[in-house]
Amino acid sequence: MSLSADRPAAVPISPAVLSAFWFGTAFHWLVLLLILMPGDVVKFVGEGQKGTYLGLLTAIGAVMALVLPPLVGAHSDRTGKRIPYIRLGLGVNLAGLLVMALAAASLSGVAGFWVYVLGFLLVQFGNNYATAPYSALIPQLVPPEQRGRYSGVMAMLQAGGQLLGAVAALVIGLLHLPGIATYLLVGLVLLLPALVTMRGVPAQADRLVPSQSAPQLSVAQLFAHQPFLWVFLTRVLFALGQYSVQPFLQYYNKDVMRQGDPANATSIMLACIIVGSIASALIGGRISDRTGRKPVIYVAGGLMAAVALLLLFAPNFTAALLLALLFGLGFGAFTSVDWALGSDAMPSESSYARDMGIWHVAFVAPQFVGAPQGRLLDWGNAQSPNLGYTLVFGIAAVFFVLGVILVRNVPEKVHRPS
Template sequence: MIASPPAAPRVSPWVLSAFWFGTAFHWLLLLLVLMPANVLEFVGPDRKGTYVGALTAIGAVMALVIPPLVGAHSDRTGRRVPYLRLGVGVNIAGLAVMGAAVTLLSGMTGFWVYVLGFLLVQFGNNYATAPYSALIPQLVPTEQRGRYSGVMGMLQAAGQLLGAVSAFVVGTLGLPSMVSFVLIAAFLLVPALVTMRGVPDDARPAPSGARPAPWQSLFAYRPFLWVFVTRVLFALGQYSVQPFLQFYNADVLGQKDPATSNSIMLACIIVASIVSALIGGRISDRVGRKPVIYVAGTTMAVAALLLLVVPGFGAALLLAVVFGLGFGAFTSVDWALGSDAMPSDTSFARDMGIWHVAFVAPQFIGGPQGALLDWGNAQGDNLGYTLVFGVAAAFFILGVLLVRNVPDTRPKGQHLPA
């Protein structure tokens, strides 16, 4: 067992979380708005679900491999900021390739160039993520992690809200996709600079002779195991539905401008999550992380099921608000719960990189869920959406049931087994 991190240079939670704000803007606008619309232009309506799901799964390969490897190297050097700097640069280069593919190319040729750009985006973003993720357990004492995690959750939601608003404005004005790619690059770079300039980067390599436990033994440490498992389940629920919301707006709700209505729905989710994120983090410092997760996961599961029977767009927006309250509460304790489960102070970045895999690996569900969506809809009556949303609710409920196995804090005297 390790104690709370030793005294370290203090950093504002707003500065520490700035990069996550930019990343949230980046992924919302790219994954939920641009990518479905761009893929539809490249491949046509009959294969849209399959190709969006496949592209999401392809990107997840990078997110599986890179964070643990880069995190381990970051632990050995004791540096975090240089990895952020290089990762953001590659990410922006990938955005440029994607924007060029949409602007200059068409058909399957354009699609495969688009895929290349997306892989660069995934590589760069995940290269930066593991060293960045290590900063909360490294710099923030256990008793303050809920507050810091809440700020991170709130800024994540604010970044997503700004992304949804930007998508609405770009769509309303009829601006080309390249404008959105430029916005994504700008809103990723500026907050990243705030974090890189504001966090301490005094090289603190692992102590001489200190060897982190083997990767495979991390899962013998029960707090880490159950945090990993439950995070996988919540992410599976999210990624079961998230890539297909724009199609849901068109096919189930009958919206004539699904991109715009999808942006409005996302804005409702995000505004509600901002309300609950900061409050949830502070509450978790007092009552523990698990009670917040119980309420959040149940709320998201119920909202996902009710979206299948809503009478119209207005009711769907109300349910989006309910889902957002649950989602914000979950994100408010997510980082704190993961940081509390870190087994060693010699491998924060590596272990947080593996923890991050629990969130990104479930992106693979986009492939089978996209195929399930297309198959179900081919049977008639939008059956595909019933199946996909039902599977998402089941994942949320299972996460709620299993999170009880996660201790709120590490018991004193407990060590990671060798």
């Protein structure tokens, strides 16, 4: 099946409605990955192996995120449906959150950890089952000249979901509410925005009109398409930088910043990152529609690399928060053009969901870096106090710099193959 070339103009949709699902997903992943999972892992295995087991958990989940989106996306393209996949994935995701909550509340030790892993696999399966069909809605419904604006709105809602997650985690920590209450909140905030998107997407999006004009490309041909290849590679590098540091922020605040309540300290740091992201998200997308995507990436990537290094020399927690705000400015600008750049690079309208699923792999596959980076963190800290953080944060900066360098190869004007 191919999609009609005039599809974006035929089924208009509000950017806020289209991006609502991403708001709930952003809240979901921030609270889960940065607040709940680090604390739960320590409960299961203790302080001495926290980095290793958290990295292992992240890597196990990444297997699902690596394999599922392209397969589900290809099936979605064949059926011409999007919303049913989002609906089913959402249900499985919520079931997985319930398993994780019950395991964290009632089990202990390594045996409890593996039940927790099972719940996390369900979460990953459900969320990634929905992701590829959902991601296809952007290039399918939005004309190229408006993708920067839509990507900027998506980045703002993503940052808004993350900010709400950081604030909610802080409040729950201050009130000392049970962990299961946080899991229930995560499920609710995931569900409600998803319903907004599913109800707001035009019915035509699930009744795609066949067209003979769009080429049918194999996966090999997809990667032979230079805009897609370079966008894929640069997104891998930026994600490697992010996942080299993100899972270990709570441990950084405890071991390096000496914060007595590292979970709340991480929530405050994340809030600073997100406030910076919101400030730069919408303006970055609009600028990219006028000047191109790459100049925004150059500035954003350079800023994120610099902050990753400077965090190692932060003299106190206040200075670290200021650096987090700067990182947020770079991250918001990057995410504001991320979806637009990916959508621009899609070579064929016949396989939007499959190709966006493959593009999504560039973001989730680097989660595997959590396992070796977690091991490196524990090894380095065992050799010398906080050496592990120097190694991990330094490697993250290298990834960001390489992403900035290689994005130069992405053509600004994408010519679709005929």
